Amino acid sequence: MSIAEPDSRQGAPAPKRRRFARLDRFSGNKFLIFGISVVALSIFLAAFGAAISPYDPIEATGDISVPPPPIVEWPRLFYLAVSGQLERPPHWFGTDQSGLDVFSRVISAPRADMSIALGGALISLFLGTFLGLIAGFYRNWATELMMRISDVLQAFPVFITAMILVALAGRETGNLVLALVLVYTPIFIRLTRSEVMGQSARGYVQAAWAVGNYGFKIAVKHVLPNSLVPSLVQLSVTVGFAIILTAGLSFVGAGVRPPTPEWGIMISIGAQQLILGEWWPSIFPGLAITVTVFGYAVVGHAIEQKFREA
């Protein structure tokens, strides 16, 4: 460290450390493009998924438990569907035991899943960053009390807390978001607080006082912009976990009400059919969750890389 630092200060291009060359390649452009695409697609489907789905996601078709067409057939089916030679669109992912089109439900589900997960995570980010900034900048009994409360909140298992809250307050979307906020805000408080405390000891914050700034203005103007990176990285991870939590709550029946298209409900319903060999109603929503969570994680990793250099 003592050797590397003067170099970078002289403004010479410091040699980039390549200790984990493999990991670097892993986080390279291809993965980043994948991650960004997933994030973009998830938001797009949250807005327009229901509108572009080939079938109504909550209305049964006549076909019950139809398996998806074999994958080699898909190009031909796609061509036929686009050229209007089919009288009904194909059931790409098959149908479930009630005759609902799985594909339509998978692409309509982000409306519920993403709005709850993104909403919960973003509100947690803003609230947690703000409270963490206060807690890290002013250290007195009031902020200590706040930290102890957030410790207590964090001490409960995430899933149990959310279940209890939803059970008490009702299975409304707003309550689900509130549950996520209660569960995830303490993480952002703690992250921001420790970063703010570290940054406050830095010379530039001392210099900000010496130049003539005063009070909380220093926290907002100098400390906050330099304390955001850990929270931004955590945001994308949190969105991933929030998706899993939302789906998980629905899976156990404490989340979104059926028949609203939602990945957790789909897995829950589809899982009962697995024993009959009907894998498609549950596997496709499961894959959707996996890909989405992974995509957000990749973007989070990229944010971290980007801002570490700066």
Place this chain on the structure above:
Amino acid sequence: MSTAPILEAAGLSVSFRGKDGSETVAVDGFSLTIRPGEFVGIMGEPGCGKSTAAIALMGLVRPPGRISAGSVQFLGRELLTLADEEIAEIRGRDIGLIVQNPRTSLHPMLTVGNQISRVYRAHNKVSKKAAWQHAIDMLRMVGMNDPERRVKAHAHELSSGMTQRVLIAMAMSSKPKLLIADEPTSGLDVTIQAQFLDQMWETANHTGSAVLLVTQDLGIVANYCDRVLIMAEGRIIEEAPVWQFFEAPEQDYSRRILATQRQEGDGETIRQAHHGELEDAETIVRIAGLYKQFPIRGSDKKVHAVDDVSFDIRRGETVGLVGESGSGKTTVGRCLVRLEEPTAGEIHFHDAALGGIKRAAFVPYRKAIQIVFQDPFDSMNPRWTVEKVLTEPLDLHTDLNPELKRARVVELLEMTGLDAALRSSQPRQLSAGQQQRVVIARAIATDPEFIVLDEPTSALSPETRIEIIQLLMQLSRKLGFAYLFISHDLTTVKYICHRVIVMYLGQVVEVGDKDAVFAAPRHPYSKALLASHLFPDISDRRVDRAERVTLEGEIPSPVSLPKGCYLYGRCPSQKDACANMPQELRAMPDGREIRCWRVTEGDLEDAQS
């Protein structure tokens, strides 16, 4: 003394292979002969290959480097072709190595006695018990007090000075013929540094071993070395006996580093021209009875950082505040600019009493009272541009329109010798010297009257240091700033200050005119501090002095302060009465102030003359 060389290196080259297969030559044709009893210094800028060359003499190179050519004869044996086991036997037994960072060189989980005796047993067939006893003896030899207790300590229980002594004890445990020391005293306080180098010099002289010292400090070279090698870009560009090097350096480069480190040039004339004007200058800053205590968490004890400090500063004056780390000098500076709340005491700025006022009420005075920090990069918001950094004080204290602010930023950059084009750069794109210039520009943006300079040059290279000092002096002369120059670098203090304040353990022990204090320090601590400081001057080498004034041991903890004189226990001229007699700072007839009853009552002066 035999004159057969201990070590003879010829044409030693070290190269590093890059990822793309290219070879970088770090050391090129290094040749050196060391004879018994010699103290040889290697100097050069950072990155010139001096450390690499020194450890390559032991056949060691950090990967991915390799020794590409040359030979090293050690007592007549060729080292570089020896098998690994054979050369390992020589390292540690016949060649000792002391590296730069003592803290990270010790194993954190083993006692120091264990580590010293392991090294000793690796080369000598002795019992564990005998090796343990040897470790105690070695610790005693390197001046560690209470070695029986310290031998059982772990690295984290020791101060950095003691850790460094453990390393030297380890390196010398087998009485090596050659000791290679790579900047062994960087980061140590001057009194500890002097103790340590004295120890090495004694050992080399008495046992006929030799020392090879890698350093950037001309003071160390001037005071201890017999011979000096100057390296640049991997080559030796000059090799000369130390007196010849200082009297008549051959190379331009050598002349330049000599000039910068000796701080020649127009320094004296600046000072003299300045001096006369100050006689009737008004006092602008006056502090009286300043205390600062830091409570220790989870205990009712306190760290007494500043303990009854009083002094004043006149318009345009530069006052040096010197002392070792832990003396409280930085805390005094921080209290003056209200980055710390003083526990008690008065701070006057002109007629305004600022000691007790609220932090918010201090804000308007920040226009006139500024500070420059030690680490320039750290003291700027890393995400801001230079322009934004320099505009901030203007936004806070002036109501100039954006046009005028931009003009002022350009003017500030010009005043501090920077190109106006740099204003859109970010701090990390600037060199350390440029960064410090920006920080200075920020400090002078609102035309302050008084600036605290908190070790403004200690993070800079020797050449940049002198440029910054010259800039500060030039600004003060032109704009009439008063400075409180906080530093442990006495060479610079001697060069720029009008008056000097010496602090020890939170107290002022001596105040006086710079020339008077440097010519004849009177407080025992000031004497030891000045005697320990290694001025780059070969006319008064520390090793040639009949009596080397040192302090015993280390600075006591500021948590439980001594009852009487704070220097009791370390002072070379203490009397029993000092143990229980708190000392007061008394003014002397000649205008100096001294905190020692033996001096103020004429007792000590009599004893010596």
